[in-house]
Amino acid sequence: MATMTIYDPVEVISGIGPKRLDSLHALGIYTIYDLLTHFPFRYEDIQVRSLDEIEDQEKVTLKGHVVTQAVVQYYGHRKSRLSFKMSLDSAVVSVTFFNQPYLKSKINLEDEIAVFGKWDSLRQNLSGFKILGTSDGDQDFESVYHVNSGIKQKTVLNLIKEAYDRYQSLIPEIVPESLRHRYRLMTHKEAIRSMHFPQTEEEFQKATRQVIYQEFLVYQMKLQLIRFKRKSERNGQAIYYDVQKLKDFIKLLPFELTDGQKKVVNEICRDLRAPFEMNRLLQGDVGSGKTVVAVIALVASILDGYQGAFMVPTEILAEQHFQTIAQLFSKTDYTVSLLTGSTKSKERVEILKQLASGELDLLIGTHALIQEDVVFHNLGLVITDEQHRFGVKQRQLLNDKGNNPNVLYMTATPIPRTLAITTMGEMDVSVLDQMPDGRIPIRTIWSKSDQLAKALTFIEQELQKGRQAYIITPLIEKSELIDLKNAEEVHQKVSEFYGNRWRVGLLHGRLKPNEKDEIMHAFKDNQYQVLVSTTVIEVGLNVPNATVMVIQDAERFGLAQLHQLRGRVGRGEAESYCILLADPKTEIGKERMKIMTESTDGFYLSQKDLELRGSGDLFGVKQSGLPQFKYADVIKHAEILDTVNSDVLLLLNEGSFFEKKEYQPLREFLKTEQNLAQKLQ
Numbered sequence: 001m002a003t004m005t006i007y008d009p010v011e012v013i014s015g016i017g018p019k020r021l022d023s024l025h026a027l028g029i030y031t032i033y034d035l036l037t038h039f040p041f042r043y044e045d046i047q048v049r050s051l052d053e054i055e056d057q058e059k060v061t062l063k064g065h066v067v068t069q070a071v072v073q074y075y076g077h078r079k080s081r082l083s084f085k086m087s088l089d090s091a092v093v094s095v096t097f098f099n100q101p102y103l104k105s106k107i108n109l110e111d112e113i114a115v116f117g118k119w120d121s122l123r124q125n126l127s128g129f130k131i132l133g134t135s136d137g138d139q140d141f142e143s144v145y146h147v148n149s150g151i152k153q154k155t156v157l158n159l160i161k162e163a164y165d166r167y168q169s170l171i172p173e174i175v176p177e178s179l180r181h182r183y184r185l186m187t188h189k190e191a192i193r194s195m196h197f198p199q200t201e202e203e204f205q206k207a208t209r210q211v212i213y214q215e216f217l218v219y220q221m222k223l224q225l226i227r228f229k230r231k232s233e234r235n236g237q238a239i240y241y242d243v244q245k246l247k248d249f250i251k252l253l254p255f256e257l258t259d260g261q262k263k264v265v266n267e268i269c270r271d272l273r274a275p276f277e278m279n280r281l282l283q284g285d286v287g288s289g290k291t292v293v294a295v296i297a298l299v300a301s302i303l304d305g306y307q308g309a310f311m312v313p314t315e316i317l318a319e320q321h322f323q324t325i326a327q328l329f330s331k332t333d334y335t336v337s338l339l340t341g342s343t344k345s346k347e348r349v350e351i352l353k354q355l356a357s358g359e360l361d362l363l364i365g366t367h368a369l370i371q372e373d374v375v376f377h378n379l380g381l382v383i384t385d386e387q388h389r390f391g392v393k394q395r396q397l398l399n400d401k402g403n404n405p406n407v408l409y410m411t412a413t414p415i416p417r418t419l420a421i422t423t424m425g426e427m428d429v430s431v432l433d434q435m436p437d438g439r440i441p442i443r444t445i446w447s448k449s450d451q452l453a454k455a456l457t458f459i460e461q462e463l464q465k466g467r468q469a470y471i472i473t474p475l476i477e478k479s480e481l482i483d484l485k486n487a488e489e490v491h492q493k494v495s496e497f498y499g500n501r502w503r504v505g506l507l508h509g510r511l512k513p514n515e516k517d518e519i520m521h522a523f524k525d526n527q528y529q530v531l532v533s534t535t536v537i538e539v540g541l542n543v544p545n546a547t548v549m550v551i552q553d554a555e556r557f558g559l560a561q562l563h564q565l566r567g568r569v570g571r572g573e574a575e576s577y578c579i580l581l582a583d584p585k586t587e588i589g590k591e592r593m594k595i596m597t598e599s600t601d602g603f604y605l606s607q608k609d610l611e612l613r614g615s616g617d618l619f620g621v622k623q624s625g626l627p628q629f630k631y632a633d634v635i636k637h638a639e640i641l642d643t644v645n646s647d648v649l650l651l652l653n654e655g656s657f658f659e660k661k662e663y664q665p666l667r668e669f670l671k672t673e674q675n676l677a678q679k680l681q
């Protein structure tokens with residue numbers, strides 16, 4: 001017989017037929033180890049009481065042995081009473097259950113059983129509500145497992161018991177001794193036992209710590225290994241640019257770089273010079289000036305004879321970037337072109353020709369860049385703006401157009417640190433945490449939802465100064481059609497209000513991309529003074545002349561999303577305003593509106609959002625794909641995650657991870673997991 005391992009298929013346990021096996025698979029349980037780490041999702045506090053301490057009519061749990069066969073009597077219309085006797089340490093009591101005749105099969109003579117119910121001291125009878133786990137020993141908690149229709153709690157528990165009995169000696173201890181001691185963690189074997197069969201609350205709390213630590217350890221180790229490997233393989237492009245020439249270019253900029261921009265430019269340029277592939281995320285709040293950072297990096301690679309690609313999610317953004325960059329490049333001899341879905345075919349042919357020959361230094365565009373016939377001569381740097389708007393595949397397709405090019409992703413969605421560690425852990429992260437000088441912070445005002453007319457009057461004062469305004473219509477996520485109807489109504493109202501004094505545009509999700517672009521262009525050109533829009537309004541849209549935004553039903557948005565929307569104003573020299581119309585019903589809702597009026601710091605807001613709403617709802621995080629942990633929670637256990645992450649970095653940087661015997665089980669475990677994952681695919 002082959003040797004036993006903890007990764008034996010779960011069906012080696014007796015009593016698992018094809019049907020049960022399907023149910024287990026549906027629960028994600030394939031191996032013995034999967035089964036052993038299928039932990040209870042909650043515990044029921046059994047807290048068994050003894051007869052002499054309970055009062056009449058008190059709800060209690062009593063535990064004892066079944067001493068008479070359960071009998072069911074039917075009466076009336078579908079009514080029944082089940083009764084049996086149970087012997088406790090000191091006495092025999094009767095137990096009755098009403099209208100649950102099916103419990104009969106659970107009540108076997110001589111079994112130990114715990115019943116939760118209401119105590120009648122006169123009749124020495126417990127009127128049962130439910131049967132808790134029939135536990136051995138002194139376990140005061142009943143483990144409750146996720147199950148499905150094909151498998152019962154009790155079955156799962158029994159399978160786990162048998163697996164534990166037979167395989168406990170094979171449970172790997174992958175948390176290195178030194179770390180286990182430092183944090184006073186249980187062994188994994190102890191933790192597994194204590195998770196399933198805890199005697200006390202402290203015990204499963206302690207076990208939980210081990211399990212969470214280990215789960216984070218494995219996850220972070222995998223991520224950081226990817227990063228470590230990328231950096232040690234040295235098969236990327238090392239870009240040796242002329243430092244003086246880059247400085248000359250920076251001097252051409254119409255402004256001085258902020259210290260924040262200088263810091264991230266340095267981080268990026270250090271990666272460019274290194275012989276590994278850069279894989280870096282640049283996080284910076286809306287308006288923090290990421291574009292110019294990108295341009296400097298692109299110029300660095302152009303200076304060493306490489307080409308650059310700059311991909312953005314929409315045509316209007318591509319055009320915006322193109323105009324900015326073309327203007328800067330006009331003072332140099334670098335060349336740049338724009339490629340989008342609207343590029344005329346003759347022009348496209350010419351661009352592709354220049355791109356393939358290496359004549360063209362930089363190509364800016366939309367998804368059009370990833371088409372197959374777009375071929376670069378030697379692509380050195382790929383930049384993807386608003387990276388979460390692209391799928392993993394799309395981003396990869398662009399990266400594949402070079403020979404391990406350097407990659408920079410940019411995002412204006414601030415991601416709290418703890419989430420960044422898990423979602424972006426394999427990347428290096430640069431944070432642009434400073435705004436250019438001279439920005440006047442946006443003034444945010446919160447009013448009742450019936451104050452639209454007042455807001456429109458306020459807007460008119462700004463319009464008279466030559467400014468423009470946005471009005472964001474309520475968010476009804478369920479249906480674009482309802483959103484549209486809403487937006488049309490608001491558009492109608494606003495148009496009537498302003499009569500023929502001002503022109504009001506309408507932007508919504510049912511428009512075709514080129515129709516959307518047309519309307520945004522018209523707004524940019526001040527053909528519309530007011531733009532009524534659903535939330536489709538483009539995140540990167542830059543209309544410095546717009547100074548007011550009204551957001552209706554603001555309580556329906558997350559803080560981070562409100563912040564993103566608000567970022568459409570405050571982009572010019574004039575003071576800007578954001579008016580939130582909202583009647584939040586809960587305290588948390590009110591708190592959120594208040595926070596919006598108090599802060600314009602995206603990182604602060606996203607952290608608050610996270611705390612107030614939990615990770616599930618966080619705007620932007622869903623898109624970046626929060627990892628699913630079996631047991632750990634990146635928000636609840638943020639501190640442990642932080643600790644684990646530094647531990648992992650230390651282990652890897654020490655360099656001894658790949659040799660030291662202490663880390664052997666962890667190395668093995670990672671390898672096995674990888675092999676298993678491949679097998680399942």
Ligand code: ADP
Binds near residue numbers: 258285289292437
């Ligand atoms: P985002 O990070 O949101 O993409 P942008 O790159 O569009 O921001 O920059 C927002 C605005 O700030 C642009 O008009 C840009 O020219 C300006 N800007 C960028 N850096 C500076 C700076 N150091 N000083 C002054 N203005 C700057």
Ligand code: MG
Binds near residue numbers: 291385540
């Ligand atoms: Mg931008």
